[in-house]
Amino acid sequence: MKQRDFYLLHIIGDIEPEIRGLYKSEETRDRAALLLKKKVGDEDGIFQLDISFGRPFLPIPHVRAYSRAFFSEECEVCQGKGTIPCPYCEGEDLDKEPCYECNSKGTVPCPKCDGTGVYIGDC
Numbered sequence: 001m002k003q004r005d006f007y008l009l010h011i012i013g014d015i016e017p018e019i020r021g022l023y024k025s026e027e028t029r030d031r032a033a034l035l036l037k038k039k040v041g042d043e044d045g046i047f048q049l050d051i052s053f054g055r056p057f058l059p060i061p062h063v064r065a066y067s068r069a070f071f072s073e074e075c076e077v078c079q080g081k082g083t084i085p086c087p088y089c090e091g092e093d094l095d096k097e098p099c100y101e102c103n104s105k106g107t108v109p110c111p112k113c114d115g116t117g118v119y120i121g122d123c
Contacts, residue, residue: 003053008033009063011045019049030070034118037071075113082117083107 007021023029074080091106109115
């Protein structure tokens, strides 16, 4: 069985390549790509970089571009915000009684996207 390693190739400002990873799985790498895209916007290029090992010590790189649709997947539960109203206090009366679930912030991390605002399948 061929081993395959998962990385991100981040091209900063069209001139400076940066390799990010090693990620445990494609899903983990894809989640990192979405978070990076959210951070850097459209200025930088973000690509999939897989390295396969066919023969001993012979790495074979595979670079693929992410589709435009891939980066437009926002979490439908929190609408890409990463948080939802606290289910216990609902963000109300926080000055009268502290809420220990949300630390009196009124919101908690979205359980579907783990607070990232983006969702990839059933990770």
